[in-house]
Amino acid sequence: METETLKGTKNYTPEEQILREKIIKIIKEVLERYGFNPIETPILQPYSLLSSKYGGGEEILKECYKLKDQGNRKLGLRYELTITLARYLNENPNIKLPFKRYEIGKIFRDGPVKKAREREFTQFDADIIGTNSKFADLEILSILEEVFKKLNIDVEIRLNDKKILFQILKYAGIEGDQNFQNSIILTIDKLEKIGRKGVEKELMQKGLDKNKISKIFKLIEISGKNEKILEELSKKINVDDIKEIVRLSKIQGLKKIKLSPSLARGLAYYTDLIFEVFSEKMSSSLAGGGRYNNLFKNLINKDLPSVGVSFGIDAIASILKPEKKSKVQSYLIPVGISAEKFLPIVKELRKNINTDFDLIGRGLSKNLEFADRNKIPYSIIVGEKELKEGKVKLKNMETGEEKVLSLEETVKIIKSI
Amino acid sequence: METETLKGTKNYTPEEQILREKIIKIIKEVLERYGFNPIETPILQPYSLLSSKYGGGEEILKECYKLKDQGNRKLGLRYELTITLARYLNENPNIKLPFKRYEIGKIFRDGPVKKAREREFTQFDADIIGTNSKFADLEILSILEEVFKKLNIDVEIRLNDKKILFQILKYAGIEGDQNFQNSIILTIDKLEKIGRKGVEKELMQKGLDKNKISKIFKLIEISGKNEKILEELSKKINVDDIKEIVRLSKIQGLKKIKLSPSLARGLAYYTDLIFEVFSEKMSSSLAGGGRYNNLFKNLINKDLPSVGVSFGIDAIASILKPEKKSKVQSYLIPVGISAEKFLPIVKELRKNINTDFDLIGRGLSKNLEFADRNKIPYSIIVGEKELKEGKVKLKNMETGEEKVLSLEETVKIIKSI
Numbered sequence: 001m002e003t004e005t006l007k008g009t010k011n012y013t014p015e016e017q018i019l020r021e022k023i024i025k026i027i028k029e030v031l032e033r034y035g036f037n038p039i040e041t042p043i044l045q046p047y048s049l050l051s052s053k054y055g056g057g058e059e060i061l062k063e064c065y066k067l068k069d070q071g072n073r074k075l076g077l078r079y080e081l082t083i084t085l086a087r088y089l090n091e092n093p094n095i096k097l098p099f100k101r102y103e104i105g106k107i108f109r110d111g112p113v114k115k116a117r118e119r120e121f122t123q124f125d126a127d128i129i130g131t132n133s134k135f136a137d138l139e140i141l142s143i144l145e146e147v148f149k150k151l152n153i154d155v156e157i158r159l160n161d162k163k164i165l166f167q168i169l170k171y172a173g174i175e176g177d178q179n180f181q182n183s184i185i186l187t188i189d190k191l192e193k194i195g196r197k198g199v200e201k202e203l204m205q206k207g208l209d210k211n212k213i214s215k216i217f218k219l220i221e222i223s224g225k226n227e228k229i230l231e232e233l234s235k236k237i238n239v240d241d242i243k244e245i246v247r248l249s250k251i252q253g254l255k256k257i258k259l260s261p262s263l264a265r266g267l268a269y270y271t272d273l274i275f276e277v278f279s280e281k282m283s284s285s286l287a288g289g290g291r292y293n294n295l296f297k298n299l300i301n302k303d304l305p306s307v308g309v310s311f312g313i314d315a316i317a318s319i320l321k322p323e324k325k326s327k328v329q330s331y332l333i334p335v336g337i338s339a340e341k342f343l344p345i346v347k348e349l350r351k352n353i354n355t356d357f358d359l360i361g362r363g364l365s366k367n368l369e370f371a372d373r374n375k376i377p378y379s380i381i382v383g384e385k386e387l388k389e390g391k392v393k394l395k396n397m398e399t400g401e402e403k404v405l406s407l408e409e410t411v412k413i414i415k416s417i
Numbered sequence: 418m419e420t421e422t423l424k425g426t427k428n429y430t431p432e433e434q435i436l437r438e439k440i441i442k443i444i445k446e447v448l449e450r451y452g453f454n455p456i457e458t459p460i461l462q463p464y465s466l467l468s469s470k471y472g473g474g475e476e477i478l479k480e481c482y483k484l485k486d487q488g489n490r491k492l493g494l495r496y497e498l499t500i501t502l503a504r505y506l507n508e509n510p511n512i513k514l515p516f517k518r519y520e521i522g523k524i525f526r527d528g529p530v531k532k533a534r535e536r537e538f539t540q541f542d543a544d545i546i547g548t549n550s551k552f553a554d555l556e557i558l559s560i561l562e563e564v565f566k567k568l569n570i571d572v573e574i575r576l577n578d579k580k581i582l583f584q585i586l587k588y589a590g591i592e593g594d595q596n597f598q599n600s601i602i603l604t605i606d607k608l609e610k611i612g613r614k615g616v617e618k619e620l621m622q623k624g625l626d627k628n629k630i631s632k633i634f635k636l637i638e639i640s641g642k643n644e645k646i647l648e649e650l651s652k653k654i655n656v657d658d659i660k661e662i663v664r665l666s667k668i669q670g671l672k673k674i675k676l677s678p679s680l681a682r683g684l685a686y687y688t689d690l691i692f693e694v695f696s697e698k699m700s701s702s703l704a705g706g707g708r709y710n711n712l713f714k715n716l717i718n719k720d721l722p723s724v725g726v727s728f729g730i731d732a733i734a735s736i737l738k739p740e741k742k743s744k745v746q747s748y749l750i751p752v753g754i755s756a757e758k759f760l761p762i763v764k765e766l767r768k769n770i771n772t773d774f775d776l777i778g779r780g781l782s783k784n785l786e787f788a789d790r791n792k793i794p795y796s797i798i799v800g801e802k803e804l805k806e807g808k809v810k811l812k813n814m815e816t817g818e819e820k821v822l823s824l825e826e827t828v829k830i831i832k833s834i
Contacts, residue, residue, distance in 0.1 A: 035773025037431035356452025
């Protein structure tokens with residue numbers, strides 16, 4: 001029986017799952033505070049939707065899992081949650097706009113496996129659909145800042161505008177078709193990773209001369225405070241849109257926003273604002289997104305300018321430390337008493353606290369070992385003696401301290417942790 | 418662009434999703450009270466695991482979606498959450514037993530689509546692994562009763578023992594290989610659906626004579642109170658195991674348990690206790706499960722007798738009425754005031770309540786219409802006049818009533834609903 005792990009897929013233990021659920025809960029709560037509602041789209045999609053030339057682009061499509069059903073229809077597993085949103089919008093044409101929705105779901109990419117990027121992984125997306133308003137962009141940036149503050153992760157939210165990148169190309173005198181321009185932009189995006197030397201080399205390989213390359217660097221290497229970057233850039237190109245976002249961010253009191261003229265992000269469908277969230281603890285980003293004003297026009301012929309963000313749950317989990325190994329709060333150990341006597345105690349405890357009990361009639365020491373190994377904070381021991389007194393023996397598994405208490409007092413202590 | 422719905426897959430709107438999340442939350446809370454912890458297993462699995470002859474059986478395997486990855490490995494999408502648990506247990510050999518875990522996840526079956534049974538759907542499983550204890554069986558039955566009480570769904574929990582079915586066959590003088598016996602049992606299981614006449618006809622087609630068929634009916638048609646059924650059955654066959662479960666259920670105060678000697682459930686791997694939960698509002702079951710003592714021995718060569726239950730989230734959702742169309746509690750409408758003035762109010766509201774606001778500068782009436790159509794309970798209107806007074810205008814969208822209040826009073830009112 002082949003039961004080995006499939007590379008790029010992962011089993012999550014309770015410890016890992018408790019942490020992931022905590023992250024998801026924090027993001028959900030922030031999004032709901034901001035007026036977002038949950039939806040769910042299917043994993044299985046028509047391959048024709050996933051493979052649309054207006055979708056995620058060729059790079060992603062290469063990594064799309066393909067299959068057929070019994071009716072010989074060509075299907076694929078979704079590789080992101082934005083493209084499946086198109087089908088959702090098509091099915092629900094009467095939505096009032098702007099539509100703020102979030103979705104948590106599995107996505108699949110048959111590509112190289114690296115840290116915090118499996119072949120099957122959980123993505124958490126939030127989007128505001130159907131408006132070009134800068135307030136929508138501001139909502140997403142505010143959410144990012146609040147989420148990472150609540151997660152207690154120090155981050156930098158790098159910001160750019162896709163239009164700035166195209167203007168930089170124009171300024172440098174680079175012409176050619178969309179694909180060529182996109183390819184130059186993808187090289188520029190590597191500045192952080194491969195440094196100025198690396199980017200120069202790649203640009204030369206792509207046929208740019210020294211003069212053009214130096215013009216590019218003149219603009220993408222501008223550094224300093226956001227205001228200074230804007231001022232410098234505005235001498236050469238139009239930066240009004242991102243300037244307005246920076247202004248609104250200031251009113252909103254956002255502190256983590258950092259303009260980054262070389263930031264490009266991979267996906268071809270972004271049109272304006274783009275952003276990525278970085279922590280010093282990790283080389284890949286924890287979240288990212290941007291404004292995509294043409295995607296739904298191209299895919300489903302609807303003019304729905306939109307802005308959205310994706311959180312990588314596994315990436316975020318990988319830099320946080322699990323706190324709990326178990327959700328169980330107390331473990332009842334009956335000592336020589338019958339089911340008629342201990343089942344009602346278990347029932348009473350479960351009105352207030354998460355309780356497990358000895359199912360298999362082990363001895364006291366084996367039971368204590370079980371509670372200890374599972375990191376259950378309290379054991380509750382009940383024998384004839386305790387029953388007669390109407391009490392239980394509460395054992396703090398960390399300190400070893402034991403107390404004989406009423407059930408009520410016991411519940412109060414355990415609930416207080 | 419093909420974006421039509423793929424048959425058997427479903428988009429869930431906020432209204433539907435809010436209901437599904439409520440159901441999941443209730444089940445999770447009950448399970449955690451009973452000492453269960455969450456795990457997660459992958460959807461993509463090696464096809465060899467899914468197709469093991471010890472798995473779900475041929476019927477299910479026919480409906481398994483198959484695919485290959487770029488490395489030409491044969492994969493499949495999981496069709497249930499018990500078989501993927503095998504891989505989990507294999508990867509985590511040091512788990513302390515008994516292991517109580519739950520998992521919520523998508524499963525896939527490329528079969529006929531019917532009400533509340535899509536091709537891609539959400540299953541919620543809970544299992545106690547590694548003990549043959551009747552207390553484990555009792556835990557699962559207690560959970561079922563508590564979950565449906567909390568969901569406010571009146572149910573009957575039908576109970577049987579796989580061993581009773583095999584003994585009935587023996588009593589009726591039916592011999593033959595396992596497959597033949599299983600096929601007879603599957604026919605018996607249809608009693609509720611196709612009636613005595615239908616079952617008789619099918620049994621005759623399978624080659625049973627009148628005498629054998631009448632012997633079968635003598636036992637499977639015994640009705641009445643659980644005690645009476647046990648008494649009658651015990652004259653012909655051994656019912657000690659289920660008798661003990663009925664006894665424990667009584668101590669536990671369970672009220673929905675109903676012995677049903679014809680109940681069989683589809684899956685071949687159940688060995689002892691089996692159960693299914695029915696509501697009068699629906700023909701298919703809302704939950705079901707049983708004891709499977711040999712599955713992990715066969716699949717991964719580990720002796721882990723287990724008992725578990727599956728909840729069908731879509732089936733349960735289909736008989737409950739959605740309550741909320743949106744999680745948004747208040748909608749702020751600025752009237753002729755600048756971002757500097759209204760953004761801080763939005764921020765303050767979001768400390769306590771879920772708040773959306775006008776992103777696109779609509780007029781008051783369009784904004785009220787938006788809030789109304791989205792079933793947001795309160796609108797908050799703020800113009801220069803309100804700002805000067807340090808107040809806001811709160812409009813109850815259901816009654817139409819308007820009040821001029823401080824922000825504090827506003828939050829208090831909205832939080833109280």
